[in-house]
Amino acid sequence: MATILVTGGSGFIGAAVVEALASRGDRVVAFDLVETQRLKDLRAAHPHVTFSAGELTEWPQLAQVFRHSRPQAVIHCAAIVGVVNSLASPIATMRVNVEGSLNVLAAMRLFDVCRLVNLSTEEVYGAFTADRIDESHPCRPSKPYGISKYAVEQLCRDDAATYGTSITHIRTCWVYGPGLPRPRVPKTLIDGALEGRPMHIPAGGDFRVDHVYIADVVQGIVKAVDKATTPQDVYHIASGQAPSLAEIVEIVRELVPGADIAIGPGHYAFADGVEPVRKGALDISRARRELNYSPRYDIRSGLEAYVDARRRGIG
Ligand SMILES: NC(=O)c1ccc[n+]([C@@H]2O[C@H](COP(=O)([O-])OP(=O)(O)OC[C@H]3O[C@@H](n4cnc5c(N)ncnc54)[C@H](O)[C@@H]3O)[C@@H](O)[C@H]2O)c1
Incomplete structure (x- = not known):
């Protein structure tokens, strides 16, 4: 049975990923600032789910969860999310998203974890130059959120090149479905x-904008983490x-x-x-071809x- 650490495990996407992994029998450790009722219910239903309260930017707290749980893989969902939040708190956005992700990479190195699936965003592109784009579109993010997420991708690329970690970035778009904490359409x-x-x-x-249902995002993330390595390091997981x-x-x-x-x-x-x-729209042909991703909604x-x-x- 694999142990998978999900950072941001109380969040919209993180909790849905925890649920999917737990339902198929994985041991899952959710790391987040606070435990939500949804996560408490998940723990009650799935004895292999544990919760660890902690702050990404506090190295001892993150190191502790790695030391105790010894995960085989990490799905990194924790972040300050969204353009508006990032404009309100640009420094916190950089600290949590960039410094927090560097802590994740450092903990992986220290505790011999090779596999990371990192949640990224279409905001890394900045303005789209066409109605449908693929992963080769230039990245020119323009707001603290997208800039922080692109910085994380690039730092991960450097980590993979230097230490041989296997890192896959999931660029998703506007995710909707039950559990979204932010007031956004739909x-x-x-x-x-x-x-x-x-x-x-x-x-x-x-x-x-590409709207993707939460169950499809989870499908793509799980398909990615199930691979020890992926042919490319970035995939669109969206509706297309x-x-x-x-x-x-x-x-x-x-x-x-x-x-x-x-x-x-x-x-x-x-x-x-x-x-x-x-x-x-995000072109999803690469994920269809290489991850066997097939959105249902x-x-x-x-x-x-x-x-x-x-x-x-x-x-
Ligand atoms: N929801 C979307 O539409 C969308 C779109 C593109 C990309 N993403 C990416 O997906 C990931 C998850 O997004 P989400 O929609 O679930 O967001 P969310 O806000 O629901 O979840 C993020 C979680 O991270 C936790 N967190 C924040 N700061 C933390 C810290 N310092 N230490 C520990 N935990 C912390 C929060 O408590 C929260 O539970 C993010 O990386 C985001 O950039 C989301």
């Missing part, structure tokens, strides 16, 4: 629709499609009849004055699954 739309609250977003209907936010609103309206939700045309803004750069079936989960009180 969560805000679905919450409004199901709670009977009007949700009128003034602008953004024309904005297109970039619906517009207006199309998403339309689908949610169909799934929740009577929902009072709407979005105006034009470009989307995360917050006042903070707009995402041009985005689009398009935007309609993903939103359907999300609405269904929320109706059952999940997420």
